[in-house]
Amino acid sequence: MALLTVRNLHARVAGKDILKGIDLEVAPGEVHAIMGPNGSGKSTLASVLAGRDGYEVTQGEVLFDGKPLLELSPEARAAAGVFLAFQYPVEIPGVGNIHFLRTALNAQRRAKGLEELDAMDFLQLAKEKSKLVQLDAAFMNRSVNEGFSGGEKKRNEIFQMAVLEPRLAILDETDSGLDIDALRTVAGGVNALRSPERGMVLITHYQRLLDYIVPDKVHVIAAGRIVRSGGRELALELEEKGYGWLGLDGGKKATAEARR
Amino acid sequence: MSTETLQELTRRPYAAGFVTQVESDTFPPGLDEDVIRRLSAKKGEPEFLLDWRLKAFRHWKTMREPTWQAVTYAPIDYQAISYYSAPKQKPVKASLDEVDPEILRTYEKLGIPLHEQKLLQNVAVDAVFDSVSVATTFKDKLAKAGVIFCSFSEAVREHPELVKKYLGTVVPYSDNYFAALNSAVFSDGSFVYIPKGVRCPMELSTYFRINAAETGQFERTLIVAEEGSYVSYLEGCTAPQRDTNQLHAAVVELVALDNATIKYSTVQNWYPGDAEGRGGIYNFVTKRGIAHRAAKISWTQVETGSAITWKYPSVILKGDDSVGEFYSVALTNHMQQADTGTKMVHIGKNSRSTIVSKGISAGRGQNTYRGLVKVLKSAENARNYTQCDSLLLGDKCGAHTVPYIEVKNASAQVEHEASTSKIGEDQLFYCRQRGISQEDAVSMIVNGFCRQVFKELPMEFAVEAQKLLGVSLEGSVG
Ligand SMILES: Nc1ncnc2c1ncn2[C@@H]1O[C@H](COP(=O)(O)OP(=O)(O)OP(=O)(O)O)[C@@H](O)[C@H]1O
Numbered sequence: 201m202a203l204l205t206v207r208n209l210h211a212r213v214a215g216k217d218i219l220k221g222i223d224l225e226v227a228p229g230e231v232h233a234i235m236g237p238n239g240s241g242k243s244t245l246a247s248v249l250a251g252r253d254g255y256e257v258t259q260g261e262v263l264f265d266g267k268p269l270l271e272l273s274p275e276a277r278a279a280a281g282v283f284l285a286f287q288y289p290v291e292i293p294g295v296g297n298i299h300f301l302r303t304a305l306n307a308q309r310r311a312k313g314l315e316e317l318d319a320m321d322f323l324q325l326a327k328e329k330s331k332l333v334q335l336d337a338a339f340m341n342r343s344v345n346e347g348f349s350g351g352e353k354k355r356n357e358i359f360q361m362a363v364l365e366p367r368l369a370i371l372d373e374t375d376s377g378l379d380i381d382a383l384r385t386v387a388g389g390v391n392a393l394r395s396p397e398r399g400m401v402l403i404t405h406y407q408r409l410l411d412y413i414v415p416d417k418v419h420v421i422a423a424g425r426i427v428r429s430g431g432r433e434l435a436l437e438l439e440e441k442g443y444g445w446l447g448l449d450g451g452k453k454a455t456a457e458a459r460r
Numbered sequence: 461m462s463t464e465t466l467q468e469l470t471r472r473p474y475a476a477g478f479v480t481q482v483e484s485d486t487f488p489p490g491l492d493e494d495v496i497r498r499l500s501a502k503k504g505e506p507e508f509l510l511d512w513r514l515k516a517f518r519h520w521k522t523m524r525e526p527t528w529q530a531v532t533y534a535p536i537d538y539q540a541i542s543y544y545s546a547p548k549q550k551p552v553k554a555s556l557d558e559v560d561p562e563i564l565r566t567y568e569k570l571g572i573p574l575h576e577q578k579l580l581q582n583v584a585v586d587a588v589f590d591s592v593s594v595a596t597t598f599k600d601k602l603a604k605a606g607v608i609f610c611s612f613s614e615a616v617r618e619h620p621e622l623v624k625k626y627l628g629t630v631v632p633y634s635d636n637y638f639a640a641l642n643s644a645v646f647s648d649g650s651f652v653y654i655p656k657g658v659r660c661p662m663e664l665s666t667y668f669r670i671n672a673a674e675t676g677q678f679e680r681t682l683i684v685a686e687e688g689s690y691v692s693y694l695e696g697c698t699a700p701q702r703d704t705n706q707l708h709a710a711v712v713e714l715v716a717l718d719n720a721t722i723k724y725s726t727v728q729n730w731y732p733g734d735a736e737g738r739g740g741i742y743n744f745v746t747k748r749g750i751a752h753r754a755a756k757i758s759w760t761q762v763e764t765g766s767a768i769t770w771k772y773p774s775v776i777l778k779g780d781d782s783v784g785e786f787y788s789v790a791l792t793n794h795m796q797q798a799d800t801g802t803k804m805v806h807i808g809k810n811s812r813s814t815i816v817s818k819g820i821s822a823g824r825g826q827n828t829y830r831g832l833v834k835v836l837k838s839a840e841n842a843r844n845y846t847q848c849d850s851l852l853l854g855d856k857c858g859a860h861t862v863p864y865i866e867v868k869n870a871s872a873q874v875e876h877e878a879s880t881s882k883i884g885e886d887q888l889f890y891c892r893q894r895g896i897s898q899e900d901a902v903s904m905i906v907n908g909f910c911r912q913v914f915k916e917l918p919m920e921f922a923v924e925a926q927k928l929l930g931v932s933l934e935g936s937v938g
């Protein structure tokens with residue numbers, strides 16, 4: 201059974217229709233890449249899946265593990281195993297990174313009827329996982345994302361994912377703003393988390409990421425629809441020929457394509 | 461953010477709102493010289509104190525209630541208030557066993573066990589019930605260190621020379637309307653004396669509880685720290701839930717002699733009134749300390765209760781190299797109004813002050829920071845740093861910042877930073893996406909906002925303060 205099934209998803213934000221019929225199926229163990237021009241709806245799809253306020257689903261359905269996802273609160277989705285690495289991770293002044301993450305993990309564990317981890321056990325776990333993305337111990341004690349560089353914020357997202365061990369990870373442009381070394385580190389972290397039970401959706405603009413994390417499938421979104429799906433070679437072709445190749449010369453043509 | 465959770469969070473009932481059934485000895489409402497004489501006689505006070513009270517009363521009658529603060533309330537009828545209410549029991553307690561068990565139960569219900577064997581280690585407690593101190597714990601241990609910690613009335617009886625020497629030296633009875641009223645009618649409070657060079661072996665703590673209806677509470681606290689001594693003092697307050705307003709007009713005077721340190725922490729949780737603004741305590745408080753050479757006075761306050769808060773804990777930095785600090789969290793919810801801040805008056809050379817104020821407004825609460833930094837000509841190289849942050853939860857509340865800065869010495873450095881933020885939808889969603897419930901997320905964000913202040917509080921108080929903000933424990937605060 202598919203881990204994630206998105207059927208004919210339409211969503212609107214601020215009175216504007218953004219998603220206009222998305223279909224997507226991610227099986228456990230699969231990594232899907234989603235590409236597409238700026239403003240085409242990639243982050244919107246991620247937000248709808250994670251349950252952000254203000255996004256109104258007007259049609260379609262989403263199943264997670266065969267169960268309807270959209271009726272759950274964001275925290276319930278998280279506990280069910282949906283993780284979103286944010287395109288723009290948020291700063292929370294005064295709240296320690298480690299405290300934040302322990303609260304999150306224990307909230308999820310509680311929701312699953314598991315025992316909470318005490319401070320010592322958690323620290324042990326955090327230490328182990330931080331190695332995966334080479335996040336310095338100093339970051340643990342700083343406030344959540346406060347004063348982190350762009351790259352550090354992205355690494356912190358992957359660190360959180362490593363600790364929370366989601367079933368489905370949606371990574372929204374986690375590669376943007378990373379230098380080459382950081383990209384390698386982050387990709388290494390993501391690869392280490394690939395597993396037969398876990399599905400991943402990578403939103404990216406760059407084929408480069410896919411050199412490091414080799415996807416099973418690549419989709420192109422334009423104007424709120426998936427206009428092309430294929431294997432890894434689709435990304436390479438896109439890189440070579442640009443969106444124009446798909447008849448998607450930026451937003452306008454994309455809309456035209458989507459309407460056809 | 462969705463306002464529902466905020467409303468839920470901020471609509472929690474007031475847990476300390478119960479009434480204790482005890483027989484009390486209460487004066488009928490009304491105030492004149494005769495009432496003051498009876499009050500003074502009841503307490504067996506020496507002549508000098510009665511004289512001082514009467515002078516204060518006569519002065520008070522010439523004064524007008526202040527109107528400059530950014531709060532509004534129905535006029536207070538000072539003749540409708542009873543100026544003395546004491547639980548009926550033997551006036552002097554040889555031990556806790558003689559305290560009315562109902563009163564002991566009250567404190568236990570509030571989470572303040574007075575039985576010494578059950579007490580948290582290293583906190584001595586003075587409990588003030590209505591106007592009278594009912595119990596002081598750990599007296600013997602303190603006495604061994606030479607520390608005096610007792611009710612104000614007892615200090616008047618046992619140490620009149622100290623009271624006479626320091627009473628009114630920091631807050632004269634003529635200081636302001638509410639201080640004058642307090643000076644005339646104060647009924648009890650706490651007294652602390654730390655001898656030269658002594659580091660007080662434990663935290664001292666007073667819990668104030670208003671129980672009786674239609675009474676005012678007017679307590680007076682005096683702390684004297686002799687040269688090179690140290691004391692940390694905690695103050696907590698609660699009151700039953702009633703739909704009439706009750707007046708609380710306290711005065712706190714701190715004297716830190718050369719090289720002494722006084723750390724004064726407050727968690728104020730007087731009944732705030734209901735969601736429509738019915739009832740609640742009117743809290744008009746004058747708190748001030750004087751810091752002599754290289755002395756340090758640090759005020760930390762967490763103000764979550766009261767319908768009206770009018771309070772400006774201040775430091776007169778009289779001595780060279782003296783230090784003044786003010787760390788404040790003020791939360792206003794529903795119809796609560798707070799006008800609070802501090803005054804730092806720099807007189808001594810190299811005197812330094814730090815002000816960190818965190819205002820949180822929710823519901824229709826109004827929160828004003830009002831602060832004065834005054835650097836006199838004599839205060840060569842004085843330094844002040846002020847930081848005022850406001851956090852808004854919802855869009856019907858308000859935050860205001862009113863800083864006054866007066867600098868008469870060009871070598872002074874005065875720095876002021878201010879910010880206002882709304883609790884971010886982005887922050888909330890980020891937390892929730894990680895599995896944290898919205899309610900816990902709000903608590904966590906608010907706690908983070910207050911962290912700079914909470915870390916100044918002694919551990920037990922920090923925990924209590926967090927709970928008070930409707931918050932799950934944030935382990936890193938201490
Ligand atoms: N809260 C909002 N209010 C108004 N418009 C919005 C909102 N959120 C998204 N949009 C609009 O929806 C469209 C899709 O935005 P989205 O962020 O999903 O694009 P994206 O594909 O992630 O783009 P990028 O590659 O630049 O990250 C854009 O036109 C954007 O302006």
Ligand SMILES: [Mg+2]
Nearest residue numbers: 242243244287
């Ligand atoms: Mg995006």
